[in-house]
Amino acid sequence: EVQLVQSGAEVKKPGESLKISCKGSGYSFTSYWIGWVRQMPGKGLEWMGIIYPGDSDTRYSPSFQGQVTISADKSISTAYLQWSSLKASDTAMYYCARRVRKDYYDSWGQGTLVTVSS
Amino acid sequence: DIVMTQTPLSSPVTLGQPASISCRSSQSLVHSDGNTYLSWLQQRPGQPPRLLIYKISNRFSGVPDRFSGSGAGTDFTLKISRVEAEDVGVYYCMQATQFPHIFGPGTKVDIK
Numbered sequence: 001e002v003q004l005v006q007s008g009a010e011v012k013k014p015g016e017s018l019k020i021s022c023k024g025s026g027y028s029f030t031s032y033w034i035g036w037v038r039q040m041p042g043k044g045l046e047w048m049g050i051i052y053p054g055d056s057d058t059r060y061s062p063s064f065q066g067q068v069t070i071s072a073d074k075s076i077s078t079a080y081l082q083w084s085s086l087k088a089s090d091t092a093m094y095y096c097a098r099r100v101r102k103d104y105y106d107s108w109g110q111g112t113l114v115t116v117s118s
Numbered sequence: 119d120i121v122m123t124q125t126p127l128s129s130p131v132t133l134g135q136p137a138s139i140s141c142r143s144s145q146s147l148v149h150s151d152g153n154t155y156l157s158w159l160q161q162r163p164g165q166p167p168r169l170l171i172y173k174i175s176n177r178f179s180g181v182p183d184r185f186s187g188s189g190a191g192t193d194f195t196l197k198i199s200r201v202e203a204e205d206v207g208v209y210y211c212m213q214a215t216q217f218p219h220i221f222g223p224g225t226k227v228d229i230k
Contacts, residue, residue: 035219037167044224045159045167045210050217061218062119095166102149103214104157104172111166 002026004034004096004109011115012086019082020112022096029077030054033099036070036081039111040092050099051079086116120144120213122222130230137198139225141211146191148215155214158187158196161224162207170209171196203229 007021022034035050049060053072060070072079079096094112097105121144131137147154158171169178171187174194184199198205206229211222 037221044208045161045212045221047212047219047221050219059217063218097167099214102151102153103155104169104178105159105167105212105214106169106178108166108168 002098002107004098004107006094006096006109006112009113009115011117013118014086014088014116016086016116017082017084018086018114019080020094020114022079022081022109024077024079024098027098030074034072034079035097035099035105036068036079037095037097038064038092039095045095048081048094053077053079086114088116088118090114091116119218120147120216120220122211122213122220124209124211124222124225126225127223128226128228130228131198131201132230133203134200137201137205137227139196139209139211139227141189141194141196141222143192143194143213147213148191154190156187156189156194157212157214158185159210159212160205160207161210162204165207167210198227201227201229 003025005023030053033050033052036048038046048064049070051058051070053074069082096109098107123142125140159167161167175187186197208224210224
């Protein structure tokens with residue numbers, strides 16, 4: 001069974017750094033893209049970027065380029081989303097999702113809630 | 119970037135009645151390989167999104183056949199033939215034809 005398990009909820013202060021994770025299991029981790037999606041409170045889904053763990057090819061939405069870093073450690077089948085300096089506006093639920101070939105996102109993590117507050 | 123729009127943004131429906139959601143892209147979603155990477159996702163309250171339809175009209179595994187997708191080019195439609203209580207949630211179209219991938223704004227479906 002394909003599973004994406006995300007790290008737990010985080011509460012941080014503005015200016016702090018953070019790295020959240022998404023661990024894949026039940027499939028060949030290096031053969032599928034992993035995307036990250038933001039959902040701010042009460043709002044819609046926003047595509048942030050994507051990584052192909054096989055060769056670390058990474059693409060970002062222009063809205064998030066330079067604001068976050070996406071990475072992966074294929075030795076432990078885990079993708080990451082990180083911030084170097086959080087803002088209150090980063091408060092949101094973050095989802096990872098597996099992309100099949102050039103097509104759809106079929107499996108989603110349970111989400112990681114990030115709260116940034118002084 | 120491609121812009122995705124959806125109408126309506128809210129759709130109160132009667133149980134057992136049909137529902138229809140329209141999705142439009144600002145440019146053609148036909149990929150150079152001839153496929154159109156337009157999918158539909160459902161997000162129930164408090165849940166992560168769930169894939170319903172991919173490549174315009176292909177139902178994903180386990181999705182009830184009351185869900186169907188159609189369209190081409192820049193105009194797409196998701197239809198629910200008979201709405202059930204478990205269909206309450208927000209529905210998103212999404213294009214994955216080119217980077218950045220883009221979601222539509224979402225259509226909230228609830229029961230009258």
